[in-house]
Amino acid sequence: MFIWGVFPVCLLLACTEPPKAQAELVLGTICSINLYEQGSPQIYETLFSRLREIDLTMSATKADTAVDRINQNAGIHPVPVPLDLMEVLEQALRYAALSKGAFDPTIGPLVQCWAIGSEHPRIPEALEIEETLSLVNWQDVVIDREAATVFLRRSGMALDLGAIAKGYAADEMAEILQKAGIKGAIIDLGGNIFAYGTKQQGKPWNIGIQNPLNTRGAYLGILTVQHKSIVTSGVYERYAEIDGKRYHHILSTQDGYPVSNGLLSVTIIADRSIDADALSTTAFALGYEKGRALVESIDHAEAIFIFEDKRIHGTPDALAWFTLQDSQFSLTH
Ligand code: ADP
Ligand code: MG
Numbered sequence: 001m002f003i004w005g006v007f008p009v010c011l012l013l014a015c016t017e018p019p020k021a022q023a024e025l026v027l028g029t030i031c032s033i034n035l036y037e038q039g040s041p042q043i044y045e046t047l048f049s050r051l052r053e054i055d056l057t058m059s060a061t062k063a064d065t066a067v068d069r070i071n072q073n074a075g076i077h078p079v080p081v082p083l084d085l086m087e088v089l090e091q092a093l094r095y096a097a098l099s100k101g102a103f104d105p106t107i108g109p110l111v112q113c114w115a116i117g118s119e120h121p122r123i124p125e126a127l128e129i130e131e132t133l134s135l136v137n138w139q140d141v142v143i144d145r146e147a148a149t150v151f152l153r154r155s156g157m158a159l160d161l162g163a164i165a166k167g168y169a170a171d172e173m174a175e176i177l178q179k180a181g182i183k184g185a186i187i188d189l190g191g192n193i194f195a196y197g198t199k200q201q202g203k204p205w206n207i208g209i210q211n212p213l214n215t216r217g218a219y220l221g222i223l224t225v226q227h228k229s230i231v232t233s234g235v236y237e238r239y240a241e242i243d244g245k246r247y248h249h250i251l252s253t254q255d256g257y258p259v260s261n262g263l264l265s266v267t268i269i270a271d272r273s274i275d276a277d278a279l280s281t282t283a284f285a286l287g288y289e290k291g292r293a294l295v296e297s298i299d300h301a302e303a304i305f306i307f308e309d310k311r312i313h314g315t316p317d318a319l320a321w322f323t324l325q326d327s328q329f330s331l332t333h
Pocket of ligand 2: 162163164231233276277278279280281282
């Protein structure tokens with residue numbers, strides 16, 4: 001009797017409680033946003049419809065996105081593009097210039113050639129890699145701000161914004177939340193995280209850092225932060241196993257192969273997610289010394305570098321926010 005009396009009340013409560021989190025497959029990954037007690041169906045719809053819109057503009061794999069149209073018309077003619085894509089591309093070219101092309105948004109042909117993360121990954125022949133690499137050059141992207149067009153100079157070139165678009169999208173989410181007066185949220189776009197605002201009672205967020213040697217969900221430490229984006233690029237994020245060997249998805253614009261420099265992952269903690277996303281890939285591609293120097297030259301950006309030999313190096317603020325929980329790893333400045 002008692003149980004039956006309580007049951008409908010619970011159901012009613014479940015119905016009237018605001019939705020706590022929402023997740024959706026968009027931007028080629030699982031995107032989940034949690035507004036806790038401030039969530040409502042309306043705000044989630046505003047957030048996710050903006051994510052879908054960004055996907056339909058910036059995806060390099062979907063047909064008829066602005067990026068796809070730029071790629072289809074490479075070497076033919078400039079293509080009109082929306083302002084948001086222009087902004088992302090300008091930031092991408094900024095990181096390309098800063099890294100002397102280690103980060104390159106025209107990596108598309110090389111990404112397609114390896115097809116890592118797709119159903120049919122492959123190891124291309126050396127000659128094919130060499131020919132494909134000749135199509136990768138950020139200096140052949142022509143942006144006309146006044147005409148709002150983008151042109152790739154040579155036929156066969158292709159943009160791929162996979163290393164930066166999720167960061168931009170997370171910043172867009174943060175802006176929507178700011179306008180709506182939301183105090184705290186976790187925005188997780190396939191591991192591209194924005195720990196927005198604070199937890200209840202103004203407490204900071206605790207964000208786990210993946211152990212790059214372990215299965216997904218195993219943390220090696222925790223970052224305690226307020227209103228920061230945290231983005232990791234690593235060998236475990238997306239990879240293909242071919243003939244018993246792992247090939248991950250961050251490609252060297254020097255030799256066309258997955259970057260191999262002793263790093264397992266680079267985590268960036270930054271105020272803007274577009275910087276965190278672009279910088280994590282860039283610093284990983286540049287390697288520790290140059291990567292760290294670049295991060296230190298960017299305002300409001302910190303980094304944690306994890307090496308194959310289980311050393312962890314970080315910038316001072318990053319280490320101040322970090323608690324190591326796995327004694328296999330050792331921490332140094
Ligand atoms: P994730 O996709 O896991 O968030 P990253 O932000 O590091 O990881 O982006 C990796 C993606 O960026 C690759 O899947 C590919 O699409 C693209 N990419 C690979 N190598 C480079 C590079 N050298 N410069 C720019 N983009 C790259
Ligand atoms: Mg990135």
